[in-house]
Amino acid sequence: MAEKFYITTPIYYPSGKWHIGTCYTTIVCDAIARFKRMQGVDVFYLTGTDEHGQKIQKVAQAAGVPVKEYIDKIVGELKDLWKLLDISYDKFIRTTDEYHEKAVQKIFNKLYEQGDIYKSEYEGWYCTPCEAFWTKSQLVDGKCPDCGRPVELMKEESYFFKMSKYQDRIIKLIEENPDFLQPLSRQNEMLNNFLRPGLQDLCVSRTSFDWGIKVPFDPKHVVYVWLDALTNYITALGYGSDDTTLFDKYWPADIHMMGKEIVRFHSIIWPAILMALDIPLPKKVYGHGWLKFGTDKMSKSKGNVVDPFILCDRYGVDALRYYMLREVQFGQDGSYTNESFIKRINSDLTNELGNLVSRVTAMVTQYFGGQIPAPNAEEPIDAELKELCQGLYGKLCKDIDQLAVPQALEHIWEVIQRANKYIDETTPWILAKSEEGKVRLATVMYNLCEAIRYVATTLRPFLTKTPDKIFAKLGIEDEALKSFDSLAVFGATKVGTTVDKGEALFVRYDLNKELAYMDGIIEEQMKQAKAKEEKQVENAVTIQEIGIEEFEKVQLKVGTIVECEKVPKADKLLCSKVDLGEGSLRTIVSGIAKYYTPEEMVGKQVVVVTNLKPVKLCGIESQGMVLCASDDEGNLTLISPATKMKSGSEIR
Numbered sequence: 035m036a037e038k039f040y041i042t043t044p045i046y047y048p049s050g051k052w053h054i055g056t057c058y059t060t061i062v063c064d065a066i067a068r069f070k071r072m073q074g075v076d077v078f079y080l081t082g083t084d085e086h087g088q089k090i091q092k093v094a095q096a097a098g099v100p101v102k103e104y105i106d107k108i109v110g111e112l113k114d115l116w117k118l119l120d121i122s123y124d125k126f127i128r129t130t131d132e133y134h135e136k137a138v139q140k141i142f143n144k145l146y147e148q149g150d151i152y153k154s155e156y157e158g159w160y161c162t163p164c165e166a167f168w169t170k171s172q173l174v175d176g177k178c179p180d181c182g183r184p185v186e187l188m189k190e191e192s193y194f195f196k197m198s199k200y201q202d203r204i205i206k207l208i209e210e211n212p213d214f215l216q217p218l219s220r221q222n223e224m225l226n227n228f229l230r231p232g233l234q235d236l237c238v239s240r241t242s243f244d245w246g247i248k249v250p251f252d253p254k255h256v257v258y259v260w261l262d263a264l265t266n267y268i269t270a271l272g273y274g275s276d277d278t279t280l281f282d283k284y285w286p287a288d289i290h291m292m293g294k295e296i297v298r299f300h301s302i303i304w305p306a307i308l309m310a311l312d313i314p315l316p317k318k319v320y321g322h323g324w325l326k327f328g329t330d331k332m333s334k335s336k337g338n339v340v341d342p343f344i345l346c347d348r349y350g351v352d353a354l355r356y357y358m359l360r361e362v363q364f365g366q367d368g369s370y371t372n373e374s375f376i377k378r379i380n381s382d383l384t385n386e387l388g389n390l391v392s393r394v395t396a397m398v399t400q401y402f403g404g405q406i407p408a409p410n411a412e413e414p415i416d417a418e419l420k421e422l423c424q425g426l427y428g429k430l431c432k433d434i435d436q437l438a439v440p441q442a443l444e445h446i447w448e449v450i451q452r453a454n455k456y457i458d459e460t461t462p463w464i465l466a467k468s469e470e471g472k473v474r475l476a477t478v479m480y481n482l483c484e485a486i487r488y489v490a491t492t493l494r495p496f497l498t499k500t501p502d503k504i505f506a507k508l509g510i511e512d513e514a515l516k517s518f519d520s521l522a523v524f525g526a527t528k529v530g531t532t533v534d535k536g537e538a539l540f541v542r543y544d545l546n547k548e549l550a551y552m553d554g555i556i557e558e559q560m561k562q563a564k565a566k567e568e569k570q571v572e573n574a575v576t577i578q579e580i581g582i583e584e585f586e587k588v589q590l591k592v593g594t595i596v597e598c599e600k601v602p603k604a605d606k607l608l609c610s611k612v613d614l615g616e617g618s619l620r621t622i623v624s625g626i627a628k629y630y631t632p633e634e635m636v637g638k639q640v641v642v643v644t645n646l647k648p649v650k651l652c653g654i655e656s657q658g659m660v661l662c663a664s665d666d667e668g669n670l671t672l673i674s675p676a677t678k679m680k681s682g683s684e685i686r
């Protein structure tokens with residue numbers, strides 16, 4: 035039976051703010067998953083979206099769209115991004131999927147019934163505008179640390195998970211299984227900052243919003259988003275459903291991969307939940323570092339978001355995948371700069387890899403009519419290149435097992451660099467000058483083609499377009515010659531195969547020109563971010579919630595327009611006399627002359643705000659306001675009762 039391998043990324047918040055940092059986890063996991071598949075391992079690679087919680091509910095509401103509809107669109111965009119980046123996931127889970135929701139309810143029930151979840155009261159300092167609870171120590175000068183406004187001590191009825199019960203087992207797990215939590219630095223962080231000071235029971239339900247999975251036996255509560263989200267790793271495999279085939283096959287996970295900021299949830303809360311459910315623990319939790327923009331965390335509001343769609347469009351998917359996998363020392367924070375990106379493409383991809391392939395295919399074309407010649411005159415200098423090729427796969431296996439992805443690429447590049455040096459050392463252009471030299475030249479060309487085949491084959495998990503282009507240039511169609519198995523013996527490339535130099539694999543970029551281009555994009559992004567922020571402020575003003583007591587202060591009545599005329603010297607204004615059943619008529623000035631003629635107005639029934647303070651408009655005192663609806667396309671219409679009403683009827 036094939037060895038199995040279950041690898042997961044975190045499930046992504048449908049924030050819609052995708053930048054290259056967001057793609058980091060998925061690209062790394064993808065390379066590992068592809069590598070394992072090529073080794074003949076039965077891989078299950080899971081990713082998905084984390085769709086519940088107050089934040090997303092609020093954003094959707096502010097956009098005026100039903101929450102699910104709002105999220106569906108963003109999830110579609112995320113899937114497009116994964117498609118663009120050739121992410122080869124086996125399953126995409128959404129926490130709004132019905133099977134997941136049902137399984138989470140089952141889990142919650144089970145934990146409640148066995149006493150691991152209990153009902154109590156959550157007490158904390160509550161900031162109403164932010165809808166957030168804070169502990170006393172988190173407050174800044176006794177006020178909300180986020181917005182600086184006053185907070186009040188509030189209690190919320192909640193369910194709690196007995197996390198404290200599992201504290202000692204988790205400490206033991208981390209201390210006794212150094213492989214469980216990696217890299218090492220994260221172990222000390224978890225032990226010293228959270229576990230040894232003592233774990234508190236975890237609040238696992240909320241009542242202040244409802245965009246979540248309902249607690250089955252107490253539906254005014256929704257399940258805490260992290261409990262909902264973490265369980266995706268087992269519900270995606272069918273845990274809690276009628277069909278647990280995948281769960282039985284793939285669980286426990288071999289690697290949960292994530293950014294360092296969510297290691298706490300995966301190495302403390304998640305094991306505690308699994309322990310309570312009596313399910314085996316994942317083999318490894320790995321918290322990688324952040325990809326920063328220069329020295330800053332990427333954020334849309336800072337305008338330093340590097341857009342993967344733009345980069346792929348201009349430089350190709352493989353350039354981005356290569357940069358992400360090679361540039362950052364895995365486990366540590368890395369820094370993206372436009373300059374280092376372009377330099378990596380120019381040096382590693384264009385100068386080293388691209389050049390090697392084009393030089394060799396050009397020489398085979400020129401000296402051997404495009405057919406790979408038979409090797410027949412070995413010299414000691416060949417041994418080093420051959421050994422390097424033959425040893426490559428073994429090194430890569432070790433690198434991938436240790437999650438040393440950049441080192442894996444470095445090892446492939448050692449072969450590329452050695453092959454380029456081999457060309458300089460063997461001087462094919464001199465060998466080509468004599469018949470005797472040509473005998474030796476055949477061997478040199480064969481060895482180079484074979485070395486390039488090693489490179490293309492081993493690059494397959496990391497780059498998704500380039501290896502196939504190289505195979506096409508080498509005329510290799512046989513799938514067996516693109517497999518890891520074919521790397522056992524140097525010499526598998528078939529003599530006589532026809533090569534095709536074709537187009538260059540990579541372009542060489544003018545650094546300054548590209549930097550100017552990218553600066554232009556960042557500038558545009560900043561402009562857009564600023565405009566969006568302004569719009570949000572504007573929206574926030576319009577959508578600010580008010581209590582019923584405030585609304586009741588507004589008096590609305592049905593009025594009938596009795597007279598109407600244009601206001602002299604004011605293009606936009608009409609002055610109406612309105613019957614509000616008060617005995618005398620009110621004078622109301624409205625800015626609607628562009629939409630209605632005075633004649634059209636007369637006889638219309640309208641909605642009037644009757645208790646507005648009078649204002650003078652163009653010298654006329656306006657004693658109320660006529661309500662209208664308007665849209666973005668410049669339409670405007672009066673609001674009228676659906677059927678004729680008595681003038682002065684109250685609107686409630």
Ligand code: ME8
Pocket residue numbers: 043044045046047048054055056057058059084263264265266291292293294295296323324325326331332
């Ligand atoms: O945390 N560099 O989702 P998320 C590297 N829903 N990695 C980055 C990054 C950057 N600049 N920015 C984001 C969540 N990431 C939860 C997970 S799992 C049960 C729930 C990574 O959308 C981040 O570290 O905020 C994480 O691994 C992934 O993107 C998703 O983050």
